[in-house]
Amino acid sequence: MSTPSQAQVRRSVAQAQTMVVKVGSSSLTRPSGHLDAAKLEALVASVAANVLSGARIVLVSSGAIAAGFGPLGFAERPRDVATQQAAASVGQGLLMARYETAFARYGIRVGQILITAEDTIRAAQYRNARRTLERLLDLGVVPIVNENDALASNEIRFGDNDRLSALVANIVRADALVLLTDVDALYTAPPGRPDARRIGYVPDVIAALRDVTVGGSTSGVGTGGMVTKLEAARIAAVSGVPVVLTSAANAGPAMMGDPVGTVFAPVHDRGSSRRLWIGFAAEPRGTIVVDDGAARAVRGGRASLLAAGALEARGEFSAGDPVWVDAEDGTHLARGLSGYDSEEIPQMLGRNTDQLRRFLGEAYAHPLIHRDNLVLV
Numbered sequence: 001m002s003t004p005s006q007a008q009v010r011r012s013v014a015q016a017q018t019m020v021v022k023v024g025s026s027s028l029t030r031p032s033g034h035l036d037a038a039k040l041e042a043l044v045a046s047v048a049a050n051v052l053s054g055a056r057i058v059l060v061s062s063g064a065i066a067a068g069f070g071p072l073g074f075a076e077r078p079r080d081v082a083t084q085q086a087a088a089s090v091g092q093g094l095l096m097a098r099y100e101t102a103f104a105r106y107g108i109r110v111g112q113i114l115i116t117a118e119d120t121i122r123a124a125q126y127r128n129a130r131r132t133l134e135r136l137l138d139l140g141v142v143p144i145v146n147e148n149d150a151l152a153s154n155e156i157r158f159g160d161n162d163r164l165s166a167l168v169a170n171i172v173r174a175d176a177l178v179l180l181t182d183v184d185a186l187y188t189a190p191p192g193r194p195d196a197r198r199i200g201y202v203p204d205v206i207a208a209l210r211d212v213t214v215g216g217s218t219s220g221v222g223t224g225g226m227v228t229k230l231e232a233a234r235i236a237a238v239s240g241v242p243v244v245l246t247s248a249a250n251a252g253p254a255m256m257g258d259p260v261g262t263v264f265a266p267v268h269d270r271g272s273s274r275r276l277w278i279g280f281a282a283e284p285r286g287t288i289v290v291d292d293g294a295a296r297a298v299r300g301g302r303a304s305l306l307a308a309g310a311l312e313a314r315g316e317f318s319a320g321d322p323v324w325v326d327a328e329d330g331t332h333l334a335r336g337l338s339g340y341d342s343e344e345i346p347q348m349l350g351r352n353t354d355q356l357r358r359f360l361g362e363a364y365a366h367p368l369i370h371r372d373n374l375v376l377v
């Protein structure tokens with residue numbers, strides 16, 4: 001896939017049929033821990049304008065914790081998980097009530113979807129989330145998605161909504177992802193620094209991850225900062241989805257493809273929903289380490305992973321489970337669904353298909369991971 005020009009990427013955003021718009025806590029709430037109704041209504045006006053002109057939009061909205069701690073009498077964002085979860089439980093209701101009223105002015109219905117990381121890891125739950133989201137979109141509803149903060153356990157929690165929004169973009173096979181925050185664009189360094197320069201176009205998100213200095217959140221209500229936004233941009237771009245990152249005040253022009261904020265070009269063609277799940281959502285249960293030749297073949301993007309090029313299987317997994325495919329130096333090359341249980345693999349390592357057939361039988365004369373089940377990361 002050749003690198004498109006900035007104008008081409010902006011045009012594809014403008015023409016997007018299905019769009020995921022993610023808005024951060026700092027763009028919806030005040031530092032005191034209350035909703036900022038004016039900001040929320042301005043955002044809704046931009047989203048509604050696009051919906052009324054035919055776009056299908058999923059809104060991934062943060063802000064539950066930041067809208068809930070003020071009404072509960074806390075002066076600042078609580079640090080312990082239980083109080084954060086209590087604040088989220090209160091704030092999520094307040095947030096939805098506002099969205100409901102604000103969208104109703106445009107005759108648009110909203111539906112709430114609270115997602116846990118588990119829902120994106122398990123194939124069946126992933127499909128279920130997709131079915132509900134697509135039905136809502138078909139019905140002209142704006143689904144409003146947030147992490148299920150009140151119940152999510154700390155170990156497996158997104159925490160920020162940036163990566164969640166990239167996965168939602170994959171779930172609904174969005175044509176664009178718009179990340180709205182409190183800075184107007186990505187900078188070469190945290191914006192407070194004197195050497196920070198604004199970046200308008202990122203043709204290669206992988207290179208940007210190397211070249212840009214990113215910092216955490218400074219707003220006092222957000223969590224991820226620019227680190228998780230770049231990670232979200234990477235997941236989306238590698239999944240074939242263009243990304244615009246800008247301030248919430250620029251929501252309207254960003255969705256129209258105007259030259260605001262930073263736009264990230266898609267890196268690969270968009271895969272099927274199943275392949276996107278394998279590549280970005282599924283939780284690998286183990287690792288297959290491969291030699292240089294197999295690493296080159298896998299990187300080429302069209303080969304299956306053969307036992308002949310595999311050196312080791314790590315972890316315990318069953319046939320059909322997601323696994324990492326790693327180079328010898330530990331670099332992640334791909335993710336795939338293993339064709340065999342982890343205990344079956346050691347006897348297959350280094351053997352070509354003929355040898356496998358002869359020594360182990362026809363059942364073992366197949367790739368460790370078929371290319372249809374292998375996704376580069």
Ligand SMILES: Nc1ncnc2c1ncn2[C@@H]1O[C@H](COP(=O)(O)OP(=O)(O)O)[C@@H](O)[C@H]1O
Pocket residue numbers: 023024025026027180181182183185186187188189190191212213214215216217218219221222223224225226227
């Ligand atoms: N290289 C960078 N370019 C732009 N912003 C950056 C960079 N590094 C860190 N930041 C910070 O990231 C913040 C946005 O992240 P965050 O507060 O988590 O927002 P949100 O609540 O919208 O998710 C910005 O306010 C900015 O201070």
Ligand SMILES: N[C@@H](CCC(=O)OP(=O)(O)O)C(=O)O
Pocket residue numbers: 023024025026061062063064065066088146147149159160161162221222223224225
């Ligand atoms: N799900 C959480 C998101 C937490 C958060 O701060 O996210 P973000 O503002 O996107 O960095 C909430 O609604 O409060």
